[in-house]
Amino acid sequence: MAYTSSTMGVPVAVEMPRHIAVIMDGNGRWATQRRLPRVAGHTKGVEAVRAMVEACARRNISYLTLFAFSSENWRRPTDEISFLMRLFVSVLEREIGKMHSNGIRLRVIGDLTKFEPRIQELVRGAEAKTANNQRMTLTIAANYGGRWDLTQAAYKLAEQAVAEKGMQSIGEADFSKYLAMAYAPEPDLFIRTGGEQRLSNFLLWQCAYTELYFTDIFWPDFDASALDLALDWYCQRERRFGRISAQLESEEKQISC
Ligand code: IPE
Ligand code: IPE
């Protein structure tokens, strides 16, 4: 599906989000509440990832994007970072076969050059293996930051497009094609678990018109019924994209549930 911009045109209203982006937050607090080490929350969080991927695929969501590790998460204690890296490797090794047979295409966005070569190889292999799958695109954001994304896109724009087209003819689409997730439509629904109401440097450009949903549920407890609550909430949004309600009614483009 081509990238459609919510600012260059008004997206067609659809009942179900085509793209859901999630900040999976609260793993550490989930574990601490149970007097477990923080990393036990990350292990449990993987089960919630598995359930979320399956639930979204079953609900015909075309794109699911999960924030797994931010460009600022390197600031955490080194033993927690090492644990997360090992977990990432084991999930990639264990889950790709099943994901492939379920028709899931995997993409990873973020600055992978900071990861060990082993992780980079696994990621590239998994992306290649699943490249032609059509059912759902699962994007994992790893060492991702919205500002990193904007900066790398600006760099490419300056290096390629400005050189080819000249500064005067550069527009929004010339820039957005260099963003890490240019292959996907903008997220319709953003979900953040764990109670915080912030973007934490996630998809800064792409969330221009995304509906923002926050829940206190910690990520390891987020299940299909919690997803359905978020989807019900989404259905009740009036997505105006700058227009007024009367315009939507007259065009009969309001989201109907
Ligand atoms: C999110 O849970 C997972 C990652 C950032 C990898 P946290 O680890 O941030 O959990 P809390 O917010 O400390 O509870
Ligand atoms: C955001 O969660 C990053 C991921 C879920 C991967 P954080 O827990 O790192 O965010 P802050 O630090 O509370 O903003």
Ligand code: MG
């Ligand atoms: Mg957190």
